[in-house]
Amino acid sequence: MNQNDLEKQMRLGECFHSIRVLPHAWTIVRVDGRSFSRFTESRFAKPFDLAFSELMVTTASALMTELNGVYGYTESDEISILLPRAWDLFGREVEKTVSVSAGIASAAFTEAYGQAAHFDSRLWVGAEDTDVVDYFRWRQSDAGRCCLNGWVYWTLRQNGMGYEDATKASEGRTKAWKHDTxxxxxxxxxxxxxxxxxxxxxxWGEERKDGLNPITGESVPTVRRKLIVDREIPLHDRYSDFIAELLKP
Ligand SMILES: Nc1nc2c(ncn2[C@@H]2O[C@H](COP(=O)(O)OP(=O)(O)OP(=O)(O)O)[C@@H](O)[C@H]2O)c(=O)[nH]1
Ligand SMILES: [Mg+2]
Structure with missing residues (x-):
């Protein structure tokens, strides 16, 4: 087989590489820590540790910067990054976007923490602005559910219950029971x-700073893009309104 034929033949094996996200579709990259139940077990306070959350923010910041995200959201060991509607990174190739984003997240977390950690990655695709609003409402409601369950489980464990009893104790229980517990x-x-x-x-927000004109030596006001980390995000319909506002062209 000559070199050209071999090249063509071998490229056929890379068939997944040509799959692209449809033009104009909203895309969200979601990375998730691999086996973080085990990874966090002896390293971080349960059910929540601010130091762990700060590592996730560092990781989310790297993804926002490298992928030019519009909005980032993190809860537990996952991070969602909304890309601009017209993103053209890697020609919108799925394989490349998924693998590079997992690489960025794994490298940023590992560098900040000093021990190797891995993330998987997937793409979510939506047609309408309302789909994006629903997506973030979905993740936010997941955060609320996991937070309540996590606090109940670890409170029971820290009060002497074993793994099985603590798991069973809250099975099928109402929200009210969990709050009361x-x-x-x-x-x-x-x-x-x-x-x-x-x-x-x-x-992204804006930061005004005084720069220096290198020719005249005069001080000139400059505006720089700055990443804002919001630890007090709105809830329910106010969160929908906030996301909808971000999507406006
Ligand atoms: N100790 C501690 N654990 C946390 C914290 N935030 C998230 N986690 C843990 O991260 C895990 C995330 O769960 P999953 O992503 O469903 O499970 P996983 O073990 O990472 O499995 P895969 O994602 O399928 O690889 C849960 O077990 C959480 O308890 C934290 O602040 N402290
Ligand atoms: Mg995980």
């Missing part, structure tokens, strides 16, 4: 930090 142990769910219950957001 926490209250009985002196924890008012409503008073827990917002970032634990709702997750947190990252978006």
């Amino acid at each position: 926490l209250m009985a142990h002196g924890i008012n769910f409503n008073d827990l930090p917002s970032w634990q219950k709702r997750g947190l957001g990252l978006y």
Whole structure:
């Protein structure tokens, strides 16, 4: 087989590489820590550790910068990055976007923490602005559910229950039962930090600074893009309104 034929033949084996996200579709990259239940077990406080959350923010910041994200959202061990509607990174290739984003997240977390950690990655695609609003409402509601379940589980464990009993104890229980159980142990769910219950957001704002004109030596006001980390994101319909506002052209 000559070199050209071999090249053509071998490229056929890379068939997944040509799959692209449809033009104009909204795209969200979601990375998730691999086996983080085990990874976090002996390294971070349960159910929530601010130091872990800060590592996730560092990782989300790297993704926002490298992928030119519009909005970032993180809860637990996952990060969602909304790309601009017209993104053209890597020609919108799925394989490349998924693999590079997992690489960025793994490298940023590992560099910040000093021990190797891995992330997987997937793409979510939506046609309408309302789909994007629904997506973030979905992740936010997941954060709320996991936060309540996590606090109940670890409160029972820290009060002497074993793994199986603590898991069974809250199976099929109502939200009210879970709130009451926490209250009985002196924890008012409503008073827990917002970032634990709702997750947190990252978006671009502006920062005004005085720069120096290198020719005249004069001070000139400059405006720079700055990543804002919001640990007190709005809830329910106010969150929908916030996301909808971000999507406006
Ligand atoms: N200790 C501690 N654990 C956390 C914190 N935030 C998230 N986690 C853990 O991260 C894990 C995330 O769960 P999953 O992503 O479903 O599970 P996983 O083990 O990462 O499995 P895969 O994602 O399928 O690889 C949960 O077990 C959480 O308890 C934290 O602040 N402290
Ligand atoms: Mg995970």
